[in-house]
Amino acid sequence: MTTTPERTEVDTVTLTIDGVQVSVPKDTLVIRAAEQVGVQIPRFCDHPLLDPVGACRQCLVDIPDAGNGRGFPKPQASCTLPVAEGMVVNTQATSEVADKAQQGVMEFLLINHPLDCPVCDKGGECPLQNQAMSNGRGESRFAEGGGVKRTFPKPINISAQVLLDRERCVLCARCTRFSEQVAGDPFIALAERGALQQVAIYEREPFESYFSGNTIQICPVGALTSADYRFRSRPFDLVSTPGVAEHDACGAAIRIDHRRGKVMRRLAGNEPEINEEWISDKDRFGFRYAQVEDRITYPQIREDGELRPASWTEAFAVAARGLRDAGAAAVLTGGRLTAEDAYAYAKFARVSLGTNDVDFRARPHSAEEASFLASHVALSGDVTYSDLEAAPVVVLLGLEPEDEAATIFLRLRKAARQGRTQVVSVAPWSSRGLTKMKGRLVPAAPGAEVEAIASLADAEHGVSKDAVILVGERLASTHGALSAAADLAARTGARLAWVPRRAGDRGAVEAGALPTLLPGGRPLAEASARVDVAAAWGTQSLPAKAGRDGNAIIAALAKGDLGGLVIGGVDPDDTADPAAFRAALDTAGFVVSLELRATDVTAVADVVLPVAPMTDKAGTFVTWDGRAREFDAVFTNPASLPDLRVLAGIADELAALGQGAPLGFRTVAEVRAEMQSLGPWDGGRPTLDAGKAPKAPRPSKGAGKAGSFALATWKQLIDLGSMQDGEAHLRATARPPVVRLNRAAYESVFGLLDDTEPGGSRLATVTGDRGSITLPVVVADLPDGVVWVPARSFGRGVLAELASPGSSVTVKGATT
């Protein structure tokens, strides 16, 4: 069970179960109290994180005394009955009545069950199978008597990913209750009645929930299976390793099931403090990117314009020589890094390249953000998931949790459903996610966030010292918005936390993969901080000059101020200006790419070094709430080196060439030990400096005129991101990309909106300075003059093919 946010003294109740006295918190259900005395009462519909329903009747127990001296005349469902002082419970272990009742229900459950266990995916890990063995009879009186089972056609798709076998279903309603209560996506419901009752979908609304995979996991039979895993393996052939999801900054616990060196599936782990027992479909199904054809498995060197295979030693030597000869070099990393790898990049930049030109922010970013990260994010950790549930108000600034931090979304939905927490979101429109969190929208057009955030200090919003402010990484796109957020927190006393999209981002902040921060949150500007780190690293000194950030590195590469680049895990189309980024790569003198798969970066790199996927290395993801989530390698693959080992190899060769020094580590354990001994910065935190506003972006043609809109965008959870490659069924459940306009804008383009018409039947073409895109249009409550499109759900995405977020675009009607 989930722990409650505030641990207060709870009243306990003492009762007797099977002759054993036990004290449990008030309101505990009998079925869970029994677990305390070691009695497992069989159950199907019961789930500790779902509302009790009492439907399957498998958990019947005898209550000779309900605590008032009187017993229940009939067996009671222990999953719906709270304990009472002095209650006497006899389970199947001591009561023949309870045992017979359970055997009877089990027999009933099996009469219409196909008993196709030998070909069922659930066979071997099936609660029905297991409990039929422990609490059922060996022979079927129904079959002996020639009974005719209810049959249905075998599995039907209820979404591209989820299949339903209605014959196997025991109608426990776990899946429908999960979807309605936890995910807020009531796309599946029970329909029909009697033995013909079945889980059903509405034909126009398939089961396209971001969390649909959880229903497969909690299904107590093999009724729900995934297209991804169906018929792939048997549970008893699988080896399970606990892990941490790498798709967002939430740190959800997962269980990785593998067989003969290959991941077969992933399940949600049970981590009450973080993801409880739920994960998003992306965390569950998004693992095949490491198994796709274009995985790089050996080092390569560019020779005469072509990449050729090379040995590790040769590749290290060539990389080192190339970097030395290229002159000043910089480091760019993406969000997939573990904290250890980010630390290695940070150290490599300072020690081997002698520069602070290192930035992990492979996305639009600003100097204000770097300052914000140093002043408000590094080393912070005073907001937890439990706090989200306990806070009266949670403010979302530039953060769409359902798309960008699914675990936070589920926690906020839970909090809102309990009626404790009011979610307030500064966003351009009321998304489905916000509606499901019962959130209130404070509308803000792109660029207008500063005023909207400032207005939250008004008493009507209830942002008090108990409130929590969650800041998304997208807020960096508007100058002054991060400062406004920090100001709001300072003025109201509310706690503030930064929620990046990617798993490695927070760890990269802590590890110092920033131009102005050293590892452990040490401000580069502080001489004592530099001395601290230099002493720990055994170097004379560290470069004192603040480094270039990602944007400046690109500009310097293009200009020729920088010659060399070490780059790992960056997708050019995620960067602020993909075209400029590609041009810079082309111009750069020498590019060393550490990459998992062939990309646009490896296509132009001079040395390509394969790195280990998540499964092949240990590591740590630091979550948005500052939790270090360590995980072990799933596979032992000596040919698969983590980034840190590759960097150590290059550093050794550079040191041999007289540049820098060896990094002093070769394994994850060594890096962890070094990070541990270095410890966090204990000096003062730098103050937030918003800096100068950047030059206003070049207004695109027609800005401010009719038909011109400010572009709002974010990435949907399931989109064309490269870490979802290789799993077509997952991608097929993505929300289809649409253009969102407000009603007035829609009507000015298309004429009067016909309310009877289903959404998305008209097409609009959005044109920006980098290209245009035609998508179906849907009306949303956007402010005037704002258009929204998903950032990475078509082509190469908004940044590459449309315009920079916040800039001006035009919208026209289009025909197919």
Added chain:
Amino acid sequence: MTDTLTPVLTNNWDAERAWTLASYEEHGGYAALDKAFAMAPDDVITAVKDSGLRGRGGAGFPTGMKWGFIPQDNPKPKYLVVNADESEPGTCKDIPLMMASPHTLVEGVIVSSYAIRAHTAFIYVRGEVLHVVRRLQRAVQEAYLAGHLGKNIHGSGYDLDLIVHTGAGAYICGEETALLEGLEGRRGQPRLRPPFPAVAGLYASPTVINNVESIASVPSIITNGAAWFAGMGTEKSNGYGIFSLSGHVANPGQYEAPLGITLRQLIDLAGGMREGHELKFWTPGGSSTPLLTPEHLDVPLDFESVGAAGSMLGTRALQLFDETTCVVRAVLRWTEFYKHESCGKCTPCREGTWWLTQTLAKLEKGEGSESDLDLLLDQCDNILGRSFCALGDGATSPISSSIQHFRDEYLAHLSHGGCPFDHAASTVFAPAGATA
């Protein structure tokens, strides 16, 4: 205890156009309103408590006590919901009442709502009985137009809106919490209790759910006094009730009499059994009440006596079957009904009725063996008291009671290689003198 008929609810049924407001008022209709409005709401509740009126929907829970459970300090609105989803096989009292005199119910709704301080009331009526629905709707409209409903009723300052809601055809919606689900627009499946409807019923607000006949009886209690009502019936089962005689009886119909009357008296009133035949078995209150035999003809039809006889008074739906009827066939039909109507929420009822039907069908065809009777009884034992609501319990009643009373007839099917009865002989159009 009196052995004569006591027409109260049925008193005006033979009047010209009895369903109209004019006819109803001519017979003194809506007089209870002013009398009730002159009383404090709590006094109305007390009067109903004192009358000893017990729920007429089958369970017999004291109506006044149920009203007293409504927490009046709860700031949410209170609701009265009339359960008019009469669907039990054999039960046919509420629908004739609403057909013949819908205003009796409407008047009851007003007085009852006033007592529990509800300002919105609902009549959840079975959707299949369209003619009745129309009469109800018209009656409500007439009541509004006459100022019996709406704002400031009769100048009392009391407001009430009454909504007639039609069900979509599910027996389970007669179960009060399933009814509330249906009324709220959801699938009709019973809710988990607690919370009980009195605390969190319709729209999670305090709600009283009463049967049509219970509510329709309230105006007479107010008009004639609790003592008048309590003076009828037996010691613990006060008042009158409608007894619905159906089946192999000379004059089937509604007989309104004090509780405690016996079936023997009722059959006499109904002109005896079908000519030339005699009673074989009967249900005291619909198919969900264990069936009884001629040896129970003199059991007083009140809650306690019928319970002591091993059955339940239920809805006083007296289905009478003579010796031409095959009990196995009758029970199979009922079981098929329960299988069809099981909502599917809980395992014992959903799967149990599926299996019971198959076992019974086999027995009726003379297949199977004597051990199948034990199997049937064991299945019933695994359903009774194990299912989510009373539907499952009801499904077992005809089976276990019929095996108790007619085990030999089941065995006769096996030895006969099928049903030994001439099914045509049990039909109402059977030629005189037809025998089994």
